[in-house]
Amino acid sequence: MAIEMPQSFWLYFTFFVLLLVDGLWCMLATRNLVRILIGLEILMKSVTFFLIAAGYLSGRMALAQALVVTVIVIEVVVVVVVAGIILGFYRKHDSLDVGNTRRMKG
């Protein structure tokens, strides 16, 4: 079954904004470090989606894909390093509360 693709910029923009608000709210409404990382991931999803939508609407899909590949590589490195920092912080302070990050030194 072939899916008919919409050509409306505002449809893609609406879902981009919804994902963006969702990710931002997820980051701001929690004190758990892992949830903040999950919110950051949702923000990344919104940016990835909008890059692909921009490439699709402008007919420059190859360029959009090249940028998305770069975004995904950066995303995975950020997640792995931040996950390591969160685990190190948890072992040191026995907490995932973002308020305790003030106790970090050095």
Added chain:
Amino acid sequence: MIWFTLLLVVLVLAALWASMTTTLLRATLGLALASALLSVVMFSMGATLAAVLELSVCAGLISVVLVSVASLTRPRSIQEEIASRRSRLRRIWPLPLVLIAAGVALSFVHAPVDIVLHLPKGDGDVRTLLWSMRQLDLFGQILILLAGALGVLVLFRKEAKDGD
């Protein structure tokens, strides 16, 4: 068009579930589901290479990393969990309402968009573009991957010293 819009709605719902659910494991599963749905969206739009990367790296590798983090951290006591849920619920409950309001408000916008993109010509195959026109991106990606590997090495070395 209706199927594609439905797919986008389910993608936002999966991301919303990842934001609102109570346990970290469910949040990670919601994020993996959102990644998988995004890869389907990308595939529908013709971005096959990005879709494959999104599915394998974001829905696969990142989910494994997040599940590992969730499993290596101690679950809270029941009292802590109840107190945390209550305070979190107070902060998170307006989110679905805000999303619905934003979606409805934006669905009424139909202003014409006339964006002129001054992009380099030769936008054909993504592999050709990536290897022949975006070498600086690739160089940056290699540097970032090396920096990430170095960061993980430093973190584990610190951990070994702490354990001694």
